[in-house]
């Protein structure tokens with residue numbers, strides 16, 4: 001799939017920068033991207049997106065300093081400067097892309113406010129689907145972040161064709177601060193979505209047994225709403241040969257060790273099924289009740305000799321038995337690597353307790369804000385005439 005990424009705000013810009021960095025190492029390029037922000041320093045920190053593709057908006061309002069976690073201002077400056085954003089996208093080229101993906105932290109100001117506005121305009125102008133990857137704030141970041149995220153997400157689900165969620169709090173380690181975890185979390189995001197979005201692109205590995213076309217990803221996401229992604233990687237297939245970095249090898253963390261998939265001597269399809277189960281039952285980008293997913297996509301990436309049609313078919317049946325809907329698509333794509341990766345996309349999820357909690361926090365925050373405002377206004381409401389009206 002050929003993807004046009006827009007990194008909105010600080011988190012979005014950093015993550016898209018990593019997608020582009022990953023793509024540059026591939027035999028063929030599938031991704032392009034721009035970064036949009038109200039903060040000049042955030043744009044300066046980006047390394048792989050060309051300078052001309054980094055767009056500073058809202059200069060007359062916030063003077064390049066960011067909107068300070070105010071997503072209403074983020075939405076307003078985006079709407080005011082939508083023409084320059086669309087021009088930047090157009091000048092980067094859109095004729096050969098399959099989808100737009102906007103990436104942002106939903107708890108902040110710029111990306112949180114700007115993403116739904118941009119999604120609306122992109123959908124009006126282009127025929128290609130518009131997806132979002134939204135980062136949910138950890139509750140410890142404070143109620144303002146949760147409130148922003150709830151507002152942004154409630155708007156975004158009606159504007160984007162589908163919204164993938166990544167929950168910072170589910171992925172940071174016990175005792176670790178969210179900030180300290182950013183690099184690791186971004187790496188987790190890019191490796192999962194990198195495998196998913198690259199499906200259908202013919203790389204150095206050749207053509208798959210059961211090719212997944214970009215239209216299969218698009219059809220899986222057609223139901224809209226929110227989606228979550230599961231991922232698992234096998235242990236090294238040829239431990240005695242010199243390590244091939246390759247597409248998946250570069251995603252393997254140095255210390256990482258796959259636990260329960262023994263690749264030697266096992267039946268090929270059993271290996272694939274075990275990997276897919278691990279992907280779906282392990283930690284998802286948004287922890288949720290997978291049995292409430294409407295559709296799913298099962299994707300295997302690995303060396304061609306390890307791919308197996310029967311294994312993919314059986315994995316699809318297993319996923320189908322475990323989700324609410326009956327539409328499960330799937331396939332494989334060969335990559336030159338010493339690892340096999342499985343991605344399970346759970347699309348249009350109906351039940352995610354984390355989102356219910358987020359919306360509850362947001363409602364309580366809104367009520368507290370109104371109460372505090374009433375109290376403030378009544379304090380000076382004691383019959384003293386103001387100097388002027």
Ligand SMILES: Nc1nc2c(ncn2[C@@H]2O[C@H](COP(=O)(O)OP(=O)(O)OP(=O)(O)O)[C@@H](O)[C@H]2O)c(=O)[nH]1
Nearest residue numbers: 009010011066067068069105107108109110111137
């Ligand atoms: N996973 C991840 N989350 C991040 C990162 N940077 C920021 N966040 C989260 O994103 C939210 C804040 O969004 P930012 O992108 O920093 O904010 P912004 O869109 O630039 O908006 P303003 O700074 O308010 O103008 C918070 O919940 C952060 O925890 C990152 O690199 N990775």
